[in-house]
Amino acid sequence: MILTRLILGLLNLAPMTGYDLKKHFDSSVNHFWHADKAQIYRTLAQLVRDGLATVRTVPQENYPDRQEHHITEAGRRELGAWLASPLGPDRAREPFLARVFFAGDMERAEVLELLERRRAQAQAQLAEFEAMHADLGDAAVRDRRAYLMAATLDGGIRHVRAEIEWLDSTRENLP
Amino acid sequence: MILTRLILGLLNLAPMTGYDLKKHFDSSVNHFWHADKAQIYRTLAQLVRDGLATVRTVPQENYPDRQEHHITEAGRRELGAWLASPLGPDRAREPFLARVFFAGDMERAEVLELLERRRAQAQAQLAEFEAMHADLGDAAVRDRRAYLMAATLDGGIRHVRAEIEWLDSTRENLP
DNA sequence: CTGGCATAAGTGACAAATCGACTAGGAGAT
DNA sequence: ATCTCCTAGTCGATTTGTCACTTATGCCAG
Secondary structure (H helix, E strand, C coil): CHHHHHHHHHHHHCCECHHHHHHHHHCCCCCCCCCCHHHHHHHHHHHHHCCCEEEEEECCCCCCCEEEEEECHHHHHHHHHHHHCCCCCCCCCCHHHHHHHCHHHCCHHHHHHHHHHHHHHHHHHHHHHHHHHHCCCCHHHHCHHHHHHHHHHHHHHHHHHHHHHHHHHHHHHCC | CHHHHHHHHHHHHCCECHHHHHHHHHCCCCCCCCCCHHHHHHHHHHHHHCCCEEEEEECCCCCCCEEEEEECHHHHHHHHHHHHCCCCCCCCCCHHHHHHHCHHHCCHHHHHHHHHHHHHHHHHHHHHHHHHHHCCCCHHHHCHHHHHHHHHHHHHHHHHHHHHHHHHHHHHHCC
16 A cells, blocks of 8 residues: 555656666665565556556667556546545554563673664664765755655654664663 | 564563553553554464463453463573574665655645644654653663663654654755 | 676565454443 | 443454566676
């Protein structure tokens, strides 16, 4: 359901193949969602079945034909309806916090190591997001579309930074 | 898979029925995970099948018998193994950021309203978490188990606060 | 000139998670 | 009377997530 909308959103920016979409999910969209390519192809087929997208085969030399998916009018309506729909309940899903919650039986040193491992992971992610943010042009100040896209990256960065601060504070006061 | 571990973690704190577990998922654990009762009962049955938990029927007056689930030694080992296992890749999953990312076609006022709706939701969540945090005793300073549980709530609070700050900053600079 | 990697575009099958509706009954409060 | 709480589930459909397998060319290193 949600993947349907995300893919529609991407197709609304430009026609794409499953391969193109996968690249987006691994880069530009990766700070708020992840999708496997099997999921992408499956959803794409469903979109076409439901008339929200159409396929156009674009021949290429030396490479397999591109199966370009284009959003339809119905697809645009569906996307608009999603954007305007009520916000779903916000269900946190943080496997790392879960580990910490249940880590009461671990030795102090083990807990410290767990927090350290997570910190390294978060730090790497932060560096990645900041590099992406640095690559953004200055269109993001004036153009609303570019601004909103940049804002989501900023949101991702703030989340990671908050987590790192939390990890440090948790480590410092650990009894 | 992950639910298996979370339920094992809760059973490790005290024997519980499916109903008890549901209450925990709706309160103490709700800032990092959510589970539906159908999932809980299904997982409980699976734990018993796999020998990670046992059931004891505790008769009650005026109420249905409690089907108390107790963690077994194998269950404790499984829980320990999970706590020590490598961290999985950290896949962000933020449907709200997704909306913002694709909101480029919306009117400025609509975007503002979208951000406002989210802010109200986050604010309510923050109030809820802060109330829970205030109810925590002072054991959380000395006792490691209590400390770690309190720390996860603190983590939840920091996440929500970071989001509210992001929403405000995004609103202020919206072109 | 062969083997491996990248590009390109998928398919298939299964496991796990999610969601919503339905069933069943007594106790106590408004 | 009706509503909520406590207790315990079940059923079925849809959605997600994971992993392995396929086909074919271009290009580079050894």
